[in-house]
Amino acid sequence: MGGRKDSADADRFLQTKRGIWYYFRKVPKAVRGLDPRSPLVRISLETRAIGDARPRRDAYEAADNQLWGAMLAGDDQVRARKIYEAAVRRAAAMGFDYLPAAAVAELPAEDILVRIDAASGATHTVLKAEAALGGVPSPMQRLTSVYDLYVDEIATSQLVTKSTQQRRKWINIKKRAVDRFVEVVGDIDINTIEREHALKFWRYWQVRIAPKLGRATHTASSGNREVGSLRTIYGEYFAHLGQMDRVNPFAGLSFAEKAKRKKLRPPFPTAWIRDQILRPGALGRLNEQARAIVLATIELGARPSETCNLTREQIRLDVPVPHLAFEERHDPDDPRELKSAASIRVVPLVGVALEVFRRFPDGFSRYREREEALSQLVNKYLRNNGLTPTPQHSLYGLRHSMEDRMKEAGITDDLRRILLGHRIDREEYGIGGSLEWRRSELLKVALPFDAAVLDGLPNPSRPSNSDP
Helix, strand or coil: CCCCCCCCCCCCCEEEECCEEEEEEECCHHHCCCCCCCCEEEEECCCCCHHHHHHHHHHHHHHHHHHHHHHHCCCHHHHHHHHHHHHHHHHHHCCCCCCCHHHHHCCCHHHHHHHHHHHCCCCCHHHHHHHHHCCCCCCCCEHHHHHHHHHHHHCHHHHCCCCHHHHHHHHHHHHHHHHHHHHHCCCCEHHHCCHHHHHHHHHHHHHHHCCCCCCCCCCHHHHHHHHHHHHHHHHHHHHHCCCCCCCCCCCCCCCCCCCCHHHHCCCCCHHHHHHHHCCCCCCCCCCHHHHHHHHHHHHHCCCHHHHHCCCHHHEECCCCCCEEEECCECCCCCCECCCCHHHCEEEECCHHHHHHHHHCCCCCHHHCCCHHHHHHHHHHHHHHCCCCCCCCCCCCHHHHHHHHHHHHCCCCHHHHHHHHCCCCCCCCCCCCCCHHHHHHHHCCCCCCCCHHHHCCCCCCCCCCCCCC
Protein backbone atom coordinates (compact mmCIF):
# COMPACT_ATOMS: atom_id res chain seq x y z
CA MET A 1 0.00 0.00 0.00
CA GLY A 2 1.57 3.28 -1.05
CA GLY A 3 1.55 6.23 1.31
CA ARG A 4 -0.03 9.51 0.23
CA LYS A 5 1.12 12.88 1.50
CA ASP A 6 -2.34 14.28 2.14
CA SER A 7 -2.25 15.11 5.88
CA ALA A 8 -5.95 14.23 6.09
CA ASP A 9 -5.19 10.68 4.87
CA ALA A 10 -5.20 8.31 7.85
CA ASP A 11 -2.74 5.98 6.07
CA ARG A 12 -0.27 8.57 4.81
CA PHE A 13 3.36 7.49 4.67
CA LEU A 14 2.44 3.85 5.30
CA GLN A 15 3.41 0.81 3.23
CA THR A 16 3.30 -2.93 3.88
CA LYS A 17 5.92 -5.52 3.07
CA ARG A 18 5.26 -9.18 3.89
CA GLY A 19 2.49 -8.02 6.21
CA ILE A 20 4.70 -5.64 8.22
CA TRP A 21 3.90 -1.95 8.18
CA TYR A 22 6.61 0.58 7.31
CA TYR A 23 6.92 4.34 7.63
CA PHE A 24 7.83 5.34 4.07
CA ARG A 25 8.39 8.98 3.17
CA LYS A 26 10.31 11.06 0.64
CA VAL A 27 12.78 13.57 2.04
CA PRO A 28 11.74 17.10 0.94
CA LYS A 29 13.86 18.58 -1.82
CA ALA A 30 14.84 21.53 0.36
CA VAL A 31 16.74 19.30 2.80
CA ARG A 32 17.92 16.42 0.61
CA GLY A 33 21.44 17.75 0.75
CA LEU A 34 21.30 17.88 4.53
CA ASP A 35 19.53 14.65 5.52
CA PRO A 36 21.81 11.58 5.02
CA ARG A 37 18.73 9.38 4.60
CA SER A 38 17.85 11.02 1.28
CA PRO A 39 15.99 10.48 -0.90
CA LEU A 40 13.71 8.15 1.11
CA VAL A 41 13.01 7.37 4.76
CA ARG A 42 11.95 3.76 5.31
CA ILE A 43 11.51 2.46 8.89
CA SER A 44 9.83 -0.73 10.03
CA LEU A 45 7.01 -0.09 12.46
CA GLU A 46 7.33 -3.69 13.65
CA THR A 47 3.62 -4.43 13.58
CA ARG A 48 1.09 -6.12 11.37
CA ALA A 49 -1.82 -4.16 12.89
CA ILE A 50 -2.80 -0.93 11.16
CA GLY A 51 -4.18 0.41 14.45
CA ASP A 52 -0.71 0.13 16.02
CA ALA A 53 1.10 1.36 12.91
CA ARG A 54 -0.70 4.70 12.69
CA PRO A 55 0.35 6.18 16.07
CA ARG A 56 3.94 4.96 15.53
CA ARG A 57 3.86 6.59 12.09
CA ASP A 58 2.56 9.80 13.72
CA ALA A 59 5.54 9.89 16.09
CA TYR A 60 8.08 9.37 13.29
CA GLU A 61 6.28 11.91 11.12
CA ALA A 62 6.39 14.53 13.88
CA ALA A 63 10.06 13.76 14.53
CA ASP A 64 10.99 14.24 10.89
CA ASN A 65 8.96 17.44 10.68
CA GLN A 66 10.94 18.76 13.63
CA LEU A 67 14.25 17.56 12.19
CA TRP A 68 13.68 19.07 8.76
CA GLY A 69 12.47 22.29 10.37
CA ALA A 70 15.72 22.39 12.32
CA MET A 71 17.75 21.89 9.16
CA LEU A 72 16.07 24.91 7.62
CA ALA A 73 16.10 27.09 10.74
CA GLY A 74 18.46 30.03 10.66
CA ASP A 75 18.62 30.67 14.40
CA ASP A 76 20.97 28.40 16.37
CA GLN A 77 18.67 28.24 19.38
CA VAL A 78 15.63 27.39 17.27
CA ARG A 79 17.64 24.75 15.42
CA ALA A 80 18.83 23.17 18.67
CA ARG A 81 15.32 23.04 20.08
CA LYS A 82 13.87 21.45 16.97
CA ILE A 83 16.61 18.80 16.82
CA TYR A 84 16.00 18.02 20.48
CA GLU A 85 12.22 17.78 19.95
CA ALA A 86 12.82 15.49 16.97
CA ALA A 87 14.89 13.16 19.16
CA VAL A 88 12.17 13.15 21.84
CA ARG A 89 9.50 12.23 19.30
CA ARG A 90 11.70 9.59 17.67
CA ALA A 91 12.29 8.00 21.09
CA ALA A 92 8.54 7.92 21.65
CA ALA A 93 8.07 6.19 18.29
CA MET A 94 10.54 3.53 19.49
CA GLY A 95 8.60 3.07 22.71
CA PHE A 96 10.91 4.98 25.07
CA ASP A 97 10.86 8.14 27.10
CA TYR A 98 13.70 10.34 25.89
CA LEU A 99 16.42 10.58 28.54
CA PRO A 100 19.74 12.44 28.45
CA ALA A 101 22.75 10.17 28.04
CA ALA A 102 23.70 10.56 31.72
CA ALA A 103 20.25 9.40 32.79
CA VAL A 104 20.33 6.46 30.35
CA ALA A 105 23.65 5.39 31.90
CA GLU A 106 21.93 5.17 35.30
CA LEU A 107 19.21 2.80 34.08
CA PRO A 108 19.32 -0.91 34.99
CA ALA A 109 21.59 -2.87 32.65
CA GLU A 110 18.70 -4.76 31.06
CA ASP A 111 16.94 -1.48 30.17
CA ILE A 112 20.11 -0.11 28.59
CA LEU A 113 20.48 -3.27 26.52
CA VAL A 114 16.89 -2.94 25.29
CA ARG A 115 17.63 0.59 24.09
CA ILE A 116 20.89 -0.48 22.41
CA ASP A 117 19.08 -3.32 20.67
CA ALA A 118 16.36 -0.97 19.42
CA ALA A 119 18.96 1.41 18.00
CA SER A 120 20.93 -1.25 16.12
CA GLY A 121 20.33 -3.75 13.37
CA ALA A 122 18.35 -1.29 11.28
CA THR A 123 18.92 1.50 8.81
CA HIS A 124 19.62 5.08 9.90
CA THR A 125 21.09 3.90 13.21
CA VAL A 126 22.64 7.29 14.04
CA LEU A 127 19.26 9.01 14.45
CA LYS A 128 17.81 6.02 16.26
CA ALA A 129 20.83 5.76 18.57
CA GLU A 130 20.62 9.45 19.44
CA ALA A 131 16.95 9.03 20.33
CA ALA A 132 17.30 5.78 22.28
CA LEU A 133 20.54 6.59 24.08
CA GLY A 134 20.16 10.31 24.74
CA GLY A 135 22.71 11.56 22.26
CA VAL A 136 21.04 14.93 21.66
CA PRO A 137 21.67 17.44 24.47
CA SER A 138 18.71 19.40 25.77
CA PRO A 139 19.03 22.93 24.37
CA MET A 140 19.40 25.80 26.79
CA GLN A 141 16.06 27.51 27.16
CA ARG A 142 15.89 30.49 29.47
CA LEU A 143 12.54 30.87 31.19
CA THR A 144 11.71 34.01 29.25
CA SER A 145 12.26 32.15 25.97
CA VAL A 146 10.07 29.30 27.20
CA TYR A 147 7.38 31.84 28.06
CA ASP A 148 7.44 33.17 24.49
CA LEU A 149 7.20 29.63 23.11
CA TYR A 150 4.39 28.85 25.55
CA VAL A 151 2.25 31.81 24.46
CA ASP A 152 3.05 31.62 20.74
CA GLU A 153 2.81 27.86 20.27
CA ILE A 154 1.97 25.63 23.24
CA ALA A 155 -1.05 27.49 24.63
CA THR A 156 -2.62 28.67 21.37
CA SER A 157 -5.59 26.30 21.74
CA GLN A 158 -6.36 27.88 25.12
CA LEU A 159 -6.26 31.39 23.71
CA VAL A 160 -8.27 30.91 20.54
CA THR A 161 -11.63 30.93 22.40
CA LYS A 162 -10.84 34.05 24.44
CA SER A 163 -11.79 37.59 23.53
CA THR A 164 -9.12 40.24 23.04
CA GLN A 165 -9.48 41.44 26.61
CA GLN A 166 -9.58 37.92 28.04
CA ARG A 167 -6.38 37.05 26.16
CA ARG A 168 -4.70 40.18 27.46
CA LYS A 169 -5.59 39.36 31.07
CA TRP A 170 -4.58 35.70 30.70
CA ILE A 171 -1.22 36.63 29.16
CA ASN A 172 -0.55 39.33 31.75
CA ILE A 173 -1.04 36.85 34.61
CA LYS A 174 1.48 34.43 33.13
CA LYS A 175 3.97 37.15 32.19
CA ARG A 176 3.81 38.71 35.64
CA ALA A 177 4.73 35.35 37.21
CA VAL A 178 7.65 34.84 34.82
CA ASP A 179 8.93 38.39 35.33
CA ARG A 180 8.75 37.97 39.10
CA PHE A 181 10.63 34.65 38.98
CA VAL A 182 13.35 36.30 36.90
CA GLU A 183 13.54 39.10 39.47
CA VAL A 184 13.75 36.70 42.44
CA VAL A 185 15.71 33.75 41.01
CA GLY A 186 17.04 34.85 37.63
CA ASP A 187 16.34 34.09 33.98
CA ILE A 188 17.83 30.62 34.22
CA ASP A 189 17.66 27.64 31.88
CA ILE A 190 14.36 25.85 32.49
CA ASN A 191 16.23 22.53 32.35
CA THR A 192 18.13 23.58 35.48
CA ILE A 193 15.16 24.74 37.57
CA GLU A 194 15.07 22.56 40.67
CA ARG A 195 13.04 22.42 43.87
CA GLU A 196 15.37 24.86 45.62
CA HIS A 197 14.59 27.50 42.98
CA ALA A 198 10.85 26.91 43.28
CA LEU A 199 11.10 27.11 47.09
CA LYS A 200 13.00 30.38 46.86
CA PHE A 201 10.13 31.83 44.83
CA TRP A 202 7.55 30.34 47.22
CA ARG A 203 9.37 31.87 50.22
CA TYR A 204 9.39 35.25 48.45
CA TRP A 205 5.61 35.10 48.52
CA GLN A 206 5.41 33.58 51.99
CA VAL A 207 6.95 36.63 53.68
CA ARG A 208 4.41 38.85 51.90
CA ILE A 209 1.40 36.66 52.65
CA ALA A 210 2.26 35.52 56.20
CA PRO A 211 5.12 37.64 57.60
CA LYS A 212 6.47 36.84 61.05
CA LEU A 213 6.39 40.55 61.86
CA GLY A 214 4.07 43.23 60.59
CA ARG A 215 1.01 42.98 58.37
CA ALA A 216 0.59 41.00 55.17
CA THR A 217 1.01 43.00 51.98
CA HIS A 218 -0.50 40.42 49.62
CA THR A 219 -3.21 37.75 49.68
CA ALA A 220 -2.73 33.99 49.39
CA SER A 221 -4.56 34.02 46.08
CA SER A 222 -1.93 36.37 44.61
CA GLY A 223 0.89 34.00 45.51
CA ASN A 224 -1.04 30.93 44.38
CA ARG A 225 -1.77 32.56 41.05
CA GLU A 226 1.91 33.16 40.29
CA VAL A 227 3.25 29.85 41.65
CA GLY A 228 0.46 28.09 39.76
CA SER A 229 1.30 29.91 36.54
CA LEU A 230 4.93 28.76 36.74
CA ARG A 231 3.81 25.21 37.55
CA THR A 232 1.62 25.23 34.46
CA ILE A 233 4.25 26.70 32.12
CA TYR A 234 6.90 24.24 33.34
CA GLY A 235 4.62 21.21 33.06
CA GLU A 236 3.15 22.07 29.67
CA TYR A 237 6.54 22.92 28.20
CA PHE A 238 8.01 19.52 29.02
CA ALA A 239 4.77 17.76 28.03
CA HIS A 240 5.14 19.54 24.68
CA LEU A 241 8.57 17.91 24.41
CA GLY A 242 7.08 14.52 25.21
CA GLN A 243 8.36 14.37 28.80
CA MET A 244 5.01 13.76 30.47
CA ASP A 245 6.45 12.28 33.66
CA ARG A 246 9.07 14.93 34.40
CA VAL A 247 8.95 15.96 38.06
CA ASN A 248 7.58 19.50 38.35
CA PRO A 249 9.61 21.52 40.92
CA PHE A 250 6.57 23.75 41.60
CA ALA A 251 4.28 20.80 42.40
CA GLY A 252 2.52 20.99 45.78
CA LEU A 253 3.60 24.56 46.55
CA SER A 254 0.65 26.73 47.54
CA PHE A 255 -0.80 28.91 50.29
CA ALA A 256 -4.00 28.27 52.23
CA GLU A 257 -6.75 30.67 51.22
CA LYS A 258 -9.38 31.82 53.70
CA ALA A 259 -12.88 32.63 52.56
CA LYS A 260 -12.91 36.42 52.77
CA ARG A 261 -14.79 37.24 49.60
CA LYS A 262 -18.05 38.10 51.34
CA LYS A 263 -16.26 40.54 53.63
CA LEU A 264 -14.62 42.18 50.64
CA ARG A 265 -17.83 42.34 48.59
CA PRO A 266 -20.73 42.69 51.06
CA PRO A 267 -24.29 42.64 49.75
CA PHE A 268 -26.36 45.81 49.73
CA PRO A 269 -29.36 45.66 52.09
CA THR A 270 -32.59 45.41 50.13
CA ALA A 271 -33.95 48.58 51.75
CA TRP A 272 -30.80 50.45 50.70
CA ILE A 273 -31.23 49.41 47.07
CA ARG A 274 -34.89 50.38 47.10
CA ASP A 275 -34.55 53.70 48.93
CA GLN A 276 -31.14 54.92 47.75
CA ILE A 277 -29.97 53.37 44.46
CA LEU A 278 -33.47 53.19 42.95
CA ARG A 279 -34.26 56.71 44.14
CA PRO A 280 -35.10 58.89 41.10
CA GLY A 281 -32.08 60.96 40.17
CA ALA A 282 -29.61 58.97 42.31
CA LEU A 283 -27.82 57.62 39.23
CA GLY A 284 -28.68 60.57 37.03
CA ARG A 285 -25.12 61.81 36.50
CA LEU A 286 -23.84 58.46 35.23
CA ASN A 287 -23.73 58.07 31.46
CA GLU A 288 -26.79 56.25 30.18
CA GLN A 289 -25.14 52.87 29.51
CA ALA A 290 -23.42 52.72 32.90
CA ARG A 291 -26.70 53.67 34.61
CA ALA A 292 -28.56 51.03 32.64
CA ILE A 293 -26.07 48.31 33.63
CA VAL A 294 -26.39 49.22 37.33
CA LEU A 295 -30.19 49.07 37.14
CA ALA A 296 -30.13 45.76 35.26
CA THR A 297 -27.71 44.23 37.76
CA ILE A 298 -30.20 44.84 40.58
CA GLU A 299 -32.63 42.27 39.13
CA LEU A 300 -30.20 40.02 37.26
CA GLY A 301 -27.50 39.42 39.82
CA ALA A 302 -25.24 38.81 36.82
CA ARG A 303 -21.51 39.45 36.84
CA PRO A 304 -20.85 42.94 35.42
CA SER A 305 -18.50 41.39 32.84
CA GLU A 306 -21.37 39.23 31.59
CA THR A 307 -23.80 42.14 31.26
CA CYS A 308 -21.27 44.42 29.55
CA ASN A 309 -20.63 41.86 26.81
CA LEU A 310 -24.17 40.85 25.89
CA THR A 311 -24.96 40.97 22.18
CA ARG A 312 -28.22 41.52 20.34
CA GLU A 313 -28.52 37.77 19.75
CA GLN A 314 -28.41 37.13 23.49
CA ILE A 315 -31.07 39.72 24.38
CA ARG A 316 -34.36 38.03 23.51
CA LEU A 317 -37.33 40.31 23.94
CA ASP A 318 -39.83 39.33 21.23
CA VAL A 319 -40.69 35.99 22.84
CA PRO A 320 -43.37 34.88 25.33
CA VAL A 321 -40.86 35.13 28.20
CA PRO A 322 -38.30 37.89 27.55
CA HIS A 323 -34.90 36.68 28.72
CA LEU A 324 -31.13 36.85 28.40
CA ALA A 325 -29.06 33.94 27.13
CA PHE A 326 -25.64 34.05 28.77
CA GLU A 327 -23.52 31.96 26.42
CA GLU A 328 -20.06 31.83 24.92
CA ARG A 329 -19.28 33.34 21.54
CA HIS A 330 -17.68 30.96 19.08
CA ASP A 331 -17.16 33.44 16.25
CA PRO A 332 -13.43 33.09 15.38
CA ASP A 333 -13.30 36.83 14.72
CA ASP A 334 -15.02 37.73 17.99
CA PRO A 335 -14.78 34.87 20.51
CA ARG A 336 -15.49 35.12 24.22
CA GLU A 337 -15.44 32.60 27.04
CA LEU A 338 -17.59 32.57 30.16
CA LYS A 339 -16.13 31.93 33.59
CA SER A 340 -17.30 28.30 33.71
CA ALA A 341 -19.71 25.86 32.14
CA ALA A 342 -22.24 26.73 34.86
CA SER A 343 -22.18 30.36 33.68
CA ILE A 344 -24.02 29.31 30.51
CA ARG A 345 -27.64 29.92 31.46
CA VAL A 346 -30.94 31.59 30.57
CA VAL A 347 -32.35 34.27 32.88
CA PRO A 348 -35.87 35.76 32.50
CA LEU A 349 -36.14 39.55 32.57
CA VAL A 350 -38.32 41.12 35.24
CA GLY A 351 -38.78 44.49 36.89
CA VAL A 352 -36.41 47.32 36.05
CA ALA A 353 -34.06 44.94 34.18
CA LEU A 354 -36.76 44.25 31.58
CA GLU A 355 -37.30 47.97 31.08
CA VAL A 356 -33.55 48.52 30.70
CA PHE A 357 -33.19 45.97 27.91
CA ARG A 358 -36.24 47.30 26.10
CA ARG A 359 -34.16 50.47 25.82
CA PHE A 360 -30.89 48.68 25.01
CA PRO A 361 -31.88 45.72 22.81
CA ASP A 362 -28.40 45.66 21.25
CA GLY A 363 -26.50 45.65 24.54
CA PHE A 364 -23.92 48.13 25.76
CA SER A 365 -21.38 48.92 23.03
CA ARG A 366 -19.56 51.48 25.17
CA TYR A 367 -18.51 48.82 27.68
CA ARG A 368 -18.10 45.76 25.50
CA GLU A 369 -14.68 44.34 26.41
CA ARG A 370 -14.34 47.22 28.88
CA GLU A 371 -15.97 45.86 32.04
CA GLU A 372 -13.06 47.01 34.19
CA ALA A 373 -13.62 50.60 33.08
CA LEU A 374 -17.33 50.21 33.89
CA SER A 375 -16.66 48.88 37.39
CA GLN A 376 -14.13 51.63 38.17
CA LEU A 377 -16.53 54.35 37.01
CA VAL A 378 -19.57 52.99 38.83
CA ASN A 379 -17.75 52.24 42.09
CA LYS A 380 -16.26 55.73 42.17
CA TYR A 381 -19.69 57.24 41.46
CA LEU A 382 -21.41 55.19 44.16
CA ARG A 383 -18.80 56.16 46.78
CA ASN A 384 -18.71 59.85 45.85
CA ASN A 385 -22.49 60.17 45.90
CA GLY A 386 -23.21 58.44 49.20
CA LEU A 387 -24.75 55.38 47.54
CA THR A 388 -22.75 52.77 49.47
CA PRO A 389 -23.55 51.85 53.10
CA THR A 390 -19.83 51.26 53.77
CA PRO A 391 -16.56 51.86 51.88
CA GLN A 392 -16.38 48.10 51.24
CA HIS A 393 -19.56 48.03 49.13
CA SER A 394 -19.18 47.95 45.34
CA LEU A 395 -21.14 47.22 42.18
CA TYR A 396 -20.44 43.49 42.56
CA GLY A 397 -22.31 43.60 45.89
CA LEU A 398 -25.58 43.90 43.95
CA ARG A 399 -24.97 40.32 42.76
CA HIS A 400 -24.65 39.15 46.35
CA SER A 401 -27.77 41.10 47.27
CA MET A 402 -29.71 39.18 44.63
CA GLU A 403 -28.59 35.92 46.24
CA ASP A 404 -29.84 37.10 49.66
CA ARG A 405 -33.17 38.29 48.27
CA MET A 406 -33.77 34.95 46.56
CA LYS A 407 -32.92 33.05 49.75
CA GLU A 408 -35.33 35.16 51.79
CA ALA A 409 -38.08 34.59 49.20
CA GLY A 410 -37.69 30.82 49.51
CA ILE A 411 -36.30 30.25 46.00
CA THR A 412 -34.63 26.84 45.89
CA ASP A 413 -30.87 26.47 46.10
CA ASP A 414 -30.74 24.81 42.66
CA LEU A 415 -32.60 27.65 40.95
CA ARG A 416 -30.49 30.28 42.70
CA ARG A 417 -27.36 28.56 41.42
CA ILE A 418 -28.77 28.32 37.88
CA LEU A 419 -29.79 31.99 37.76
CA LEU A 420 -26.47 33.22 39.16
CA GLY A 421 -24.33 30.87 37.08
CA HIS A 422 -23.00 28.76 39.96
CA ARG A 423 -22.18 25.06 39.73
CA ILE A 424 -24.70 22.59 41.16
CA ASP A 425 -22.83 20.16 43.41
CA ARG A 426 -24.75 17.03 42.50
CA GLU A 427 -25.78 15.07 39.43
CA GLU A 428 -28.16 17.19 37.39
CA TYR A 429 -31.45 16.08 35.92
CA GLY A 430 -33.82 17.96 33.62
CA ILE A 431 -33.33 21.52 32.39
CA GLY A 432 -33.78 23.36 35.66
CA GLY A 433 -37.41 24.37 35.16
CA SER A 434 -39.26 26.24 32.44
CA LEU A 435 -38.72 29.89 31.67
CA GLU A 436 -42.28 30.62 32.79
CA TRP A 437 -41.56 29.06 36.20
CA ARG A 438 -38.23 30.83 36.52
CA ARG A 439 -39.92 34.15 35.78
CA SER A 440 -42.66 33.51 38.35
CA GLU A 441 -39.98 32.84 40.96
CA LEU A 442 -38.01 35.96 40.06
CA LEU A 443 -41.11 38.10 40.30
CA LYS A 444 -41.16 37.26 44.01
CA VAL A 445 -38.01 39.34 44.51
CA ALA A 446 -38.48 42.05 41.87
CA LEU A 447 -38.23 45.45 43.55
CA PRO A 448 -40.76 48.24 42.92
CA PHE A 449 -39.31 51.22 41.09
CA ASP A 450 -40.36 54.67 39.99
CA ALA A 451 -40.37 55.01 36.18
CA ALA A 452 -38.41 58.23 36.68
CA VAL A 453 -35.24 56.16 37.26
CA LEU A 454 -35.34 55.49 33.51
CA ASP A 455 -35.56 59.17 32.53
CA GLY A 456 -32.90 60.05 30.00
CA LEU A 457 -32.46 56.52 28.72
CA PRO A 458 -33.41 55.79 25.09
CA ASN A 459 -37.05 55.09 24.35
CA PRO A 460 -37.88 51.43 23.64
CA SER A 461 -36.99 50.74 19.99
CA ARG A 462 -39.28 47.77 19.58
CA PRO A 463 -42.34 46.37 21.39
CA SER A 464 -41.98 43.50 23.79
CA ASN A 465 -44.15 41.38 26.03
CA SER A 466 -44.95 42.77 29.45
CA ASP A 467 -44.65 41.03 32.80
CA PRO A 468 -47.74 39.05 33.70
